[in-house]
Amino acid sequence: MDIVNEIRELKKEKDAIILAHYYVMPEIQEIADFVGDSFYLSKIAAKAPEKTIVFCGVSFMGESAKILSPDKTILMPDVTADCPMAHMCDAETIEKVKSDYDDLAVVCYINSTAELKTHSDVCVTSSNALQIVKALPQKNIYFIPDKNLAHFIAEQVPEKHFIFNDGFCPTHERMKYEEILELKEHYPDAAVLSHPECTESIRKISDYLGSTSQIIDYATESTKNEFIICTEIGVNYELETKNPDKKFYYAKSTPVCPNMKKNTLEKILNVLKTGENEVVVDEAVSKGSISALEMMHKLAK
Numbered sequence: 401m402d403i404v405n406e407i408r409e410l411k412k413e414k415d416a417i418i419l420a421h422y423y424v425m426p427e428i429q430e431i432a433d434f435v436g437d438s439f440y441l442s443k444i445a446a447k448a449p450e451k452t453i454v455f456c457g458v459s460f461m462g463e464s465a466k467i468l469s470p471d472k473t474i475l476m477p478d479v480t481a482d483c484p485m486a487h488m489c490d491a492e493t494i495e496k497v498k499s500d501y502d503d504l505a506v507v508c509y510i511n512s513t514a515e516l517k518t519h520s521d522v523c524v525t526s527s528n529a530l531q532i533v534k535a536l537p538q539k540n541i542y543f544i545p546d547k548n549l550a551h552f553i554a555e556q557v558p559e560k561h562f563i564f565n566d567g568f569c570p571t572h573e574r575m576k577y578e579e580i581l582e583l584k585e586h587y588p589d590a591a592v593l594s595h596p597e598c599t600e601s602i603r604k605i606s607d608y609l610g611s612t613s614q615i616i617d618y619a620t621e622s623t624k625n626e627f628i629i630c631t632e633i634g635v636n637y638e639l640e641t642k643n644p645d646k647k648f649y650y651a652k653s654t655p656v657c658p659n660m661k662k663n664t665l666e667k668i669l670n671v672l673k674t675g676e677n678e679v680v681v682d683e684a685v686s687k688g689s690i691s692a693l694e695m696m697h698k699l700a701k
Protein backbone atom coordinates (compact mmCIF):
# COMPACT_ATOMS: atom_id res chain seq x y z
CA MET A 401 0.00 0.00 0.00
CA ASP A 402 1.35 3.48 -0.77
CA ILE A 403 1.83 6.01 2.01
CA VAL A 404 -1.28 8.06 1.17
CA ASN A 405 -3.55 5.00 1.32
CA GLU A 406 -1.85 3.79 4.47
CA ILE A 407 -2.58 7.19 6.10
CA ARG A 408 -6.21 7.03 4.92
CA GLU A 409 -6.69 3.53 6.37
CA LEU A 410 -5.11 4.44 9.69
CA LYS A 411 -7.21 7.59 9.95
CA LYS A 412 -10.38 5.50 9.75
CA GLU A 413 -9.07 2.92 12.16
CA LYS A 414 -8.01 5.55 14.76
CA ASP A 415 -11.02 7.88 14.28
CA ALA A 416 -8.65 10.68 13.30
CA ILE A 417 -8.73 13.73 11.04
CA ILE A 418 -5.89 15.68 9.52
CA LEU A 419 -5.86 19.47 9.71
CA ALA A 420 -3.30 21.37 7.65
CA HIS A 421 -2.28 25.01 7.43
CA TYR A 422 -1.80 26.57 3.98
CA TYR A 423 1.96 26.79 4.60
CA VAL A 424 2.56 23.02 4.73
CA MET A 425 3.74 21.04 1.70
CA PRO A 426 1.22 20.51 -1.16
CA GLU A 427 1.16 16.72 -0.73
CA ILE A 428 -0.11 17.23 2.83
CA GLN A 429 -2.72 19.83 1.82
CA GLU A 430 -3.90 17.28 -0.76
CA ILE A 431 -4.65 14.56 1.79
CA ALA A 432 -5.83 16.78 4.67
CA ASP A 433 -9.49 16.74 5.70
CA PHE A 434 -9.42 20.49 6.29
CA VAL A 435 -6.93 23.10 5.08
CA GLY A 436 -7.16 26.70 6.20
CA ASP A 437 -5.86 29.73 8.04
CA SER A 438 -5.23 29.72 11.78
CA PHE A 439 -8.72 30.87 12.76
CA TYR A 440 -10.56 28.40 10.53
CA LEU A 441 -8.41 25.52 11.77
CA SER A 442 -8.96 26.46 15.40
CA LYS A 443 -12.75 26.46 14.83
CA ILE A 444 -12.60 23.06 13.12
CA ALA A 445 -10.38 21.63 15.87
CA ALA A 446 -12.78 22.82 18.56
CA LYS A 447 -15.86 21.16 17.04
CA ALA A 448 -14.50 18.10 15.22
CA PRO A 449 -16.32 14.95 16.37
CA GLU A 450 -13.27 12.70 15.82
CA LYS A 451 -11.24 11.50 18.81
CA THR A 452 -7.86 12.35 17.33
CA ILE A 453 -6.56 15.34 15.39
CA VAL A 454 -3.28 15.25 13.50
CA PHE A 455 -2.37 18.93 13.31
CA CYS A 456 0.00 19.73 10.45
CA GLY A 457 1.15 23.18 11.44
CA VAL A 458 3.25 24.55 14.29
CA SER A 459 3.12 24.13 18.09
CA PHE A 460 0.79 27.01 18.97
CA MET A 461 -1.86 25.51 16.68
CA GLY A 462 -1.71 22.09 18.35
CA GLU A 463 -1.63 23.68 21.80
CA SER A 464 -4.67 25.87 21.09
CA ALA A 465 -6.58 22.83 19.79
CA LYS A 466 -5.74 20.90 22.98
CA ILE A 467 -6.79 23.80 25.23
CA LEU A 468 -10.14 24.14 23.45
CA SER A 469 -10.71 20.36 23.32
CA PRO A 470 -8.91 18.84 26.31
CA ASP A 471 -10.54 15.44 25.81
CA LYS A 472 -9.19 15.01 22.30
CA THR A 473 -5.84 13.56 21.36
CA ILE A 474 -3.83 16.08 19.36
CA LEU A 475 -0.82 14.73 17.50
CA MET A 476 1.89 16.86 15.90
CA PRO A 477 3.83 15.17 13.08
CA ASP A 478 6.99 16.97 14.27
CA VAL A 479 7.18 18.34 17.82
CA THR A 480 10.01 20.68 16.89
CA ALA A 481 7.82 22.57 14.40
CA ASP A 482 7.49 25.74 16.43
CA CYS A 483 6.79 29.35 15.49
CA PRO A 484 9.65 31.57 16.69
CA MET A 485 7.32 34.56 17.01
CA ALA A 486 5.24 32.64 19.58
CA HIS A 487 8.06 33.16 22.11
CA MET A 488 8.75 36.84 21.43
CA CYS A 489 7.18 38.26 24.57
CA ASP A 490 7.31 37.37 28.25
CA ALA A 491 5.03 37.27 31.28
CA GLU A 492 7.00 39.89 33.24
CA THR A 493 6.70 42.48 30.48
CA ILE A 494 2.96 41.84 30.15
CA GLU A 495 2.40 42.18 33.90
CA LYS A 496 4.46 45.39 33.94
CA VAL A 497 2.36 46.94 31.14
CA LYS A 498 -0.82 45.82 32.95
CA SER A 499 0.30 47.65 36.08
CA ASP A 500 0.94 50.83 34.05
CA TYR A 501 -2.64 51.15 32.75
CA ASP A 502 -6.09 50.91 34.36
CA ASP A 503 -8.06 50.52 31.18
CA LEU A 504 -6.03 47.93 29.27
CA ALA A 505 -6.73 44.84 27.18
CA VAL A 506 -3.91 42.43 26.42
CA VAL A 507 -4.59 41.24 22.88
CA CYS A 508 -2.63 38.14 22.03
CA TYR A 509 -2.01 37.02 18.46
CA ILE A 510 -2.74 33.28 18.41
CA ASN A 511 0.89 32.82 17.25
CA SER A 512 1.99 32.73 20.90
CA THR A 513 2.74 30.17 23.57
CA ALA A 514 -0.07 28.95 25.83
CA GLU A 515 1.82 30.54 28.72
CA LEU A 516 1.56 34.00 27.09
CA LYS A 517 -2.15 33.40 26.51
CA THR A 518 -2.67 32.93 30.27
CA HIS A 519 -1.66 36.59 30.73
CA SER A 520 -3.95 37.83 27.96
CA ASP A 521 -7.58 38.96 27.73
CA VAL A 522 -8.32 37.81 24.23
CA CYS A 523 -6.64 36.01 21.34
CA VAL A 524 -6.87 37.14 17.73
CA THR A 525 -5.74 35.91 14.34
CA SER A 526 -4.94 38.03 11.32
CA SER A 527 -8.44 37.39 9.96
CA ASN A 528 -10.34 38.67 13.00
CA ALA A 529 -7.97 41.05 14.85
CA LEU A 530 -9.62 44.23 13.54
CA GLN A 531 -13.14 43.09 14.39
CA ILE A 532 -12.08 42.00 17.88
CA VAL A 533 -10.03 45.09 18.75
CA LYS A 534 -12.93 47.30 17.65
CA ALA A 535 -15.31 45.32 19.87
CA LEU A 536 -13.19 45.69 23.02
CA PRO A 537 -14.36 48.30 25.52
CA GLN A 538 -10.83 49.16 26.67
CA LYS A 539 -9.07 52.22 25.26
CA ASN A 540 -5.53 50.86 25.70
CA ILE A 541 -4.46 47.80 23.73
CA TYR A 542 -1.25 45.93 24.46
CA PHE A 543 -0.85 43.83 21.34
CA ILE A 544 1.54 40.86 21.62
CA PRO A 545 3.74 39.40 20.18
CA ASP A 546 3.67 40.68 16.56
CA LYS A 547 4.56 44.34 15.98
CA ASN A 548 3.68 44.24 12.27
CA LEU A 549 0.12 42.95 12.70
CA ALA A 550 -0.23 45.33 15.67
CA HIS A 551 0.68 48.38 13.57
CA PHE A 552 -1.59 47.25 10.73
CA ILE A 553 -4.55 47.09 13.15
CA ALA A 554 -3.60 50.24 15.08
CA GLU A 555 -3.65 52.29 11.85
CA GLN A 556 -7.28 51.28 11.34
CA VAL A 557 -8.44 51.99 14.90
CA PRO A 558 -7.12 55.49 15.66
CA GLU A 559 -9.51 55.85 18.61
CA LYS A 560 -7.49 53.24 20.57
CA HIS A 561 -4.08 53.70 22.15
CA PHE A 562 -1.73 50.86 21.25
CA ILE A 563 1.29 49.65 23.18
CA PHE A 564 3.54 47.66 20.87
CA ASN A 565 5.73 44.64 21.50
CA ASP A 566 8.82 43.83 19.48
CA GLY A 567 7.93 40.38 18.03
CA PHE A 568 7.93 39.54 14.35
CA CYS A 569 7.77 36.63 11.93
CA PRO A 570 11.28 35.86 10.62
CA THR A 571 9.83 34.43 7.39
CA HIS A 572 7.78 37.51 6.53
CA GLU A 573 10.51 39.92 7.69
CA ARG A 574 13.02 38.25 5.35
CA MET A 575 11.02 39.45 2.34
CA LYS A 576 12.59 42.67 1.12
CA TYR A 577 10.76 45.80 -0.01
CA GLU A 578 13.19 46.11 -2.96
CA GLU A 579 12.27 42.61 -4.18
CA ILE A 580 8.59 43.50 -4.21
CA LEU A 581 9.25 46.82 -5.95
CA GLU A 582 11.22 44.97 -8.62
CA LEU A 583 8.30 42.57 -9.12
CA LYS A 584 5.92 45.52 -9.41
CA GLU A 585 8.11 47.02 -12.14
CA HIS A 586 8.19 43.70 -14.00
CA TYR A 587 4.45 43.05 -13.65
CA PRO A 588 2.78 46.45 -13.52
CA ASP A 589 -0.72 44.96 -13.84
CA ALA A 590 -0.30 42.63 -10.88
CA ALA A 591 -2.06 43.35 -7.59
CA VAL A 592 0.10 43.04 -4.46
CA LEU A 593 -1.58 40.82 -1.85
CA SER A 594 0.23 40.66 1.50
CA HIS A 595 -0.04 39.13 4.92
CA PRO A 596 -0.12 41.70 7.76
CA GLU A 597 2.98 40.05 9.25
CA CYS A 598 4.93 41.81 6.47
CA THR A 599 7.00 44.87 7.30
CA GLU A 600 5.48 48.34 7.06
CA SER A 601 7.32 49.16 3.81
CA ILE A 602 5.74 46.15 2.05
CA ARG A 603 2.37 46.85 3.65
CA LYS A 604 2.41 50.36 2.23
CA ILE A 605 2.81 49.15 -1.37
CA SER A 606 0.18 46.43 -1.05
CA ASP A 607 -3.24 46.55 -2.70
CA TYR A 608 -4.75 44.15 -0.18
CA LEU A 609 -3.77 42.78 3.24
CA GLY A 610 -5.30 39.71 4.82
CA SER A 611 -4.86 36.29 6.36
CA THR A 612 -3.81 33.37 4.16
CA SER A 613 -7.47 32.43 3.46
CA GLN A 614 -8.39 36.04 2.79
CA ILE A 615 -5.50 36.39 0.30
CA ILE A 616 -6.64 33.21 -1.48
CA ASP A 617 -10.28 34.39 -1.58
CA TYR A 618 -9.28 37.85 -2.80
CA ALA A 619 -7.20 36.47 -5.69
CA THR A 620 -9.94 33.98 -6.59
CA GLU A 621 -12.70 36.59 -6.67
CA SER A 622 -10.60 39.29 -8.38
CA THR A 623 -11.02 40.11 -12.06
CA LYS A 624 -7.25 40.61 -12.25
CA ASN A 625 -5.05 37.86 -13.66
CA GLU A 626 -1.69 38.55 -12.02
CA PHE A 627 -0.73 38.81 -8.37
CA ILE A 628 2.41 39.46 -6.36
CA ILE A 629 1.97 37.38 -3.23
CA CYS A 630 3.75 38.51 -0.05
CA THR A 631 3.38 35.58 2.28
CA GLU A 632 4.74 32.06 2.72
CA ILE A 633 5.05 30.10 -0.53
CA GLY A 634 2.76 27.27 0.70
CA VAL A 635 -0.34 29.32 -0.25
CA ASN A 636 0.65 28.85 -3.89
CA TYR A 637 -0.81 25.34 -3.95
CA GLU A 638 -4.37 26.52 -3.18
CA LEU A 639 -3.97 29.69 -5.27
CA GLU A 640 -3.03 27.67 -8.37
CA THR A 641 -5.58 24.93 -7.70
CA LYS A 642 -8.40 27.47 -7.52
CA ASN A 643 -7.02 29.74 -10.26
CA PRO A 644 -5.28 27.67 -12.93
CA ASP A 645 -5.33 30.56 -15.42
CA LYS A 646 -3.96 33.24 -13.10
CA LYS A 647 -0.29 34.03 -12.43
CA PHE A 648 1.29 34.35 -9.00
CA TYR A 649 4.71 35.86 -8.32
CA TYR A 650 6.84 35.70 -5.15
CA ALA A 651 9.91 37.47 -3.78
CA LYS A 652 13.15 36.15 -5.31
CA SER A 653 14.36 35.13 -1.85
CA THR A 654 11.32 32.74 -1.67
CA PRO A 655 9.44 33.09 1.60
CA VAL A 656 9.61 29.67 3.27
CA CYS A 657 8.70 28.92 6.90
CA PRO A 658 11.18 26.19 7.88
CA ASN A 659 8.97 25.06 10.74
CA MET A 660 5.83 24.54 8.69
CA LYS A 661 7.95 22.58 6.23
CA LYS A 662 8.98 20.08 8.94
CA ASN A 663 5.60 18.35 8.44
CA THR A 664 5.89 15.38 6.06
CA LEU A 665 3.69 12.47 4.98
CA GLU A 666 6.13 10.04 6.64
CA LYS A 667 5.82 11.86 9.97
CA ILE A 668 2.01 11.90 9.70
CA LEU A 669 2.04 8.15 9.12
CA ASN A 670 4.36 7.67 12.07
CA VAL A 671 2.19 9.56 14.59
CA LEU A 672 -0.94 7.79 13.39
CA LYS A 673 0.80 4.43 13.83
CA THR A 674 2.51 5.10 17.16
CA GLY A 675 0.50 7.87 18.86
CA GLU A 676 3.80 9.69 19.41
CA ASN A 677 4.06 13.48 19.74
CA GLU A 678 0.82 13.94 21.63
CA VAL A 679 0.30 17.57 22.67
CA VAL A 680 0.22 17.95 26.45
CA VAL A 681 -0.65 21.29 28.04
CA ASP A 682 -0.09 21.79 31.75
CA GLU A 683 -3.48 21.89 33.52
CA ALA A 684 -2.96 25.31 35.11
CA VAL A 685 -1.77 26.78 31.80
CA SER A 686 -4.72 25.22 30.01
CA LYS A 687 -7.21 26.66 32.54
CA GLY A 688 -5.50 30.04 32.43
CA SER A 689 -5.44 30.35 28.65
CA ILE A 690 -8.83 28.96 27.62
CA SER A 691 -10.71 32.21 28.36
CA ALA A 692 -8.59 34.23 25.87
CA LEU A 693 -9.23 31.64 23.15
CA GLU A 694 -12.94 31.36 23.95
CA MET A 695 -13.26 35.14 23.99
CA MET A 696 -11.79 35.21 20.46
CA HIS A 697 -14.38 32.70 19.26
CA LYS A 698 -17.16 34.71 20.92
CA LEU A 699 -16.10 38.12 19.61
CA ALA A 700 -15.30 36.89 16.10
CA LYS A 701 -18.79 35.42 15.53
Ligand code: 13P
Pocket residue numbers: 436437438439511525526527569595597610611612613
Ligand atom coordinates in the same frame (compact mmCIF):
# COMPACT_ATOMS: atom_id res chain seq x y z
P1 13P B 1 -2.98 32.85 8.97
O1 13P B 1 -3.83 32.95 10.19
O2 13P B 1 -3.18 33.98 8.03
O3 13P B 1 -3.14 31.53 8.31
O4 13P B 1 -1.45 33.02 9.40
C1 13P B 1 -0.76 32.12 10.19
C2 13P B 1 0.67 32.36 10.19
O5 13P B 1 1.42 31.70 10.83
C3 13P B 1 1.16 33.44 9.38
O6 13P B 1 2.52 33.47 9.39
Ligand code: SF4
Pocket residue numbers: 423458482483484485486511569570571572597632657658659660
Ligand atom coordinates in the same frame (compact mmCIF):
# COMPACT_ATOMS: atom_id res chain seq x y z
FE1 SF4 C 1 5.47 31.61 12.66
FE2 SF4 C 1 6.08 33.06 10.56
FE3 SF4 C 1 6.13 30.42 10.35
FE4 SF4 C 1 3.81 31.76 10.56
S1 SF4 C 1 5.28 31.85 8.88
S2 SF4 C 1 4.39 29.93 11.67
S3 SF4 C 1 4.40 33.42 11.97
S4 SF4 C 1 7.46 31.69 11.65
